[in-house]
Amino acid sequence: MNTSDLLDLPRLGDDLGRLEGQLRAAVTSEDPFLTEVARHLVDAGGKRIRPVLAVGAAAAGRDGIRATDEVLLGGVSVELVHVGSLCHDDVIDEAITRRGVETVNARWGNLVAILAGDFLLARASEIAAGLGTEIAGLLAATIARLCQGQTVEIQAVYDIKRTETGYLAAIDGKTASLMSAACRIGALAGGQERHLVDAITVFGHAFGMAFQVCDDILDLVGTDASLGKPAGLDMVAGVYTLPVIRALADPDTGPELAPLLGAPLDEDRRDKAREVVRASVGIPAAVAVAREWAEAAERALLPFGGGSVVDQLASLGHRLIDDLPSV
Numbered sequence: 570m571n572t573s574d575l576l577d578l579p580r581l582g583d584d585l586g587r588l589e590g591q592l593r594a595a596v597t598s599e600d601p602f603l604t605e606v607a608r609h610l611v612d613a614g615g616k617r618i619r620p621v622l623a624v625g626a627a628a629a630g631r632d633g634i635r636a637t638d639e640v641l642l643g644g645v646s647v648e649l650v651h652v653g654s655l656c657h658d659d660v661i662d663e664a665i666t667r668r669g670v671e672t673v674n675a676r677w678g679n680l681v682a683i684l685a686g687d688f689l690l691a692r693a694s695e696i697a698a699g700l701g702t703e704i705a706g707l708l709a710a711t712i713a714r715l716c717q718g719q720t721v722e723i724q725a726v727y728d729i730k731r732t733e734t735g736y737l738a739a740i741d742g743k744t745a746s747l748m749s750a751a752c753r754i755g756a757l758a759g760g761q762e763r764h765l766v767d768a769i770t771v772f773g774h775a776f777g778m779a780f781q782v783c784d785d786i787l788d789l790v791g792t793d794a795s796l797g798k799p800a801g802l803d804m805v806a807g808v809y810t811l812p813v814i815r816a817l818a819d820p821d822t823g824p825e826l827a828p829l830l831g832a833p834l835d836e837d838r839r840d841k842a843r844e845v846v847r848a849s850v851g852i853p854a855a856v857a858v859a860r861e862w863a864e865a866a867e868r869a870l871l872p873f874g875g876g877s878v879v880d881q882l883a884s885l886g887h888r889l890i891d892d893l894p895s896v
Contacts, residue, residue, distance in 0.1 A: 584636040588620055591638075591645050595692050606677060606685045607692075610652050613670045618780070619651055619751040620644030625882050626752040626769045627759025630873040636759075639700055643754040646696040646708055651747060653689030654715055656682045661723070662806050666799065697754075704754050711750040718742020727807035729830050733814055740781040741774075748777030768872040772882065775866035779886040782859040783893060785810035789846055790894050801839045804830065811858060816851030856890060863887045 596607040623644035628634045636644075658664070659672040660679045666672060674682035690712060697708040722739040725731040752773030756766040787796060788803045789812055803810055809817070809830065817823045817830075822845055829842045846852065863886025873879045 584624055584641065585617065585621070587636075588617070588624075588641045588644055591641055592620075592648060595645055595649060595696060596689065598688070603685070603688060606673060606681055607688055609670070609673055609676070609685075610655060610667060613667070615652075617644075617648060619647040619747060622748060622751040622773060622776075623647060623755030623758070625878055626755035626773070627761065628878045629756075629761070629769060629870070629882060630765065630876055630879060632876045632878055634759075639758040640755055642696050643700060643704065643758040644751070646693045646700070646704075647711075647747060647751040647754060649689045649693035649696070650708065650712060650715070653686040653693065654719075654743075654747075656686030656689065658719070660686075661719070662802065664802065700754075700758055704757055707750055707753060707757075711746050714742045714746040716742075718744070718746065722808060725809070727831050727833075729809065729817055729827050731809050731814060733811065736809075736811055736814060737778070740778060740785075744781040744784075745774045745777030748780065749773035765872060768869055772866050772869035775862050775869055776886050779859045779862035779866060780889060782811055782855055782862065783889045786812055786852060786855050786859070786893055789813075789843055790852065801834075801843050804842055805834045805839055807833070810855075812846055812849075812851035812855040814851070815854040816846045816849035819850050822846075822849040822851075856893065859886070859890050863890060 592611060593608065596604065596611055598604050598607065620641075621644075624636045624640060627636060627640040655667060656673050659667055660674045660682050663674075664672050665675040672682070673685050677685075694705070694708060694712075697705045718739050718741060721735060721742060725735055725739070749770050750773070753766060753770040756769045761769070785803065788800060788810070791800050799805075804813065807830075813826075813830075816826055826842060826845045826849075829838050829845070834842065866886045867883040870879050870883050
């Protein structure tokens with residue numbers, strides 16, 4: 570799903586064009602090398618899902634509204650947090666590609682990647698501070714939740730007894746929290762009524778949960794080319810996601826899968842483990858969980874009544890699921 574496919578909002582193309590300009594300006598520093606490094610993943614593109622959610626949250630129930638500079642800056646702040654966290658995640662995962670290009674750590678080393686991530690998080694906080702104390706406090710709390718979610722995940726690395734509860738707690742912090750913050754920041758910056766701000770916040774959390782479950786499914790059923798990074802990377806890194814957890818719990822596939830996991834995987838063992846999971850109940854079970862979250866996201870938008878923006882937001886989670894490759 571491309572950025573332009575996410576929401577067919579009036580003026581969205583213009584809004585996102587303005588946002589890209591603000592995003593590039595935000596990662597420009599007095600040091601040309603730091604600017605080059607900070608722009609590396611920004612310029613690589615990505616779907617810009619979080620800024621689009623911010624714009625959509627401001628426009629929900631107000632079809633045709635143009636995003637204000639404040640809304641766009643809110644979107645920039647959450648995107649910078651996202652990209653900064655990717656710089657740090659790639660160091661943790663020892664990843665070599667991201668969005669089809671070299672990771673910052675692969676190109677310049679871990680130290681530069683960590684500093685680049687810190688710089689992006691600092692820029693995000695600076696922008697949020699200019700949008701008011703509530704948004705600044707929200708972004709700071711979200712960064713803390715991202716760290717907590719990542720910590721929960723790290724503690725379960727290579728643990729074949731990882732629980733579904735632990736998995737959901739990790740993705741709540743590392744993914745859903747920022748999606749939720751993007752929606753809330755967009756709604757606050759856009760002047761939505763307080764009860765609608767709360768509703769779109771719930772939507773963002775539920776959509777973020779559906780998004781991450783789908784992303785974890787894609788890691789197992791997608792290809793290197795479609796993912797822009799090596800497929801099966803989570804299992805190689807010892808991160809056992811919902812489809813794997815369900816496959817391990819299945820008496821038909823668990824005994825075959827468990828001996829393959831619990832330690833770093835070479836290419837042959839990775840491919841075999843993916844094959845077992847793909848043939849198990851794990852994938853359809855995870856799809857069903859993602860669908861539950863997509864339905865929760867849709868219900869959260871009921872206070873907005875309707876309109877094209879609301880209808881498209883409500884369909885986002887379902888479209889992600891429907892776009893998953895069949896296995």
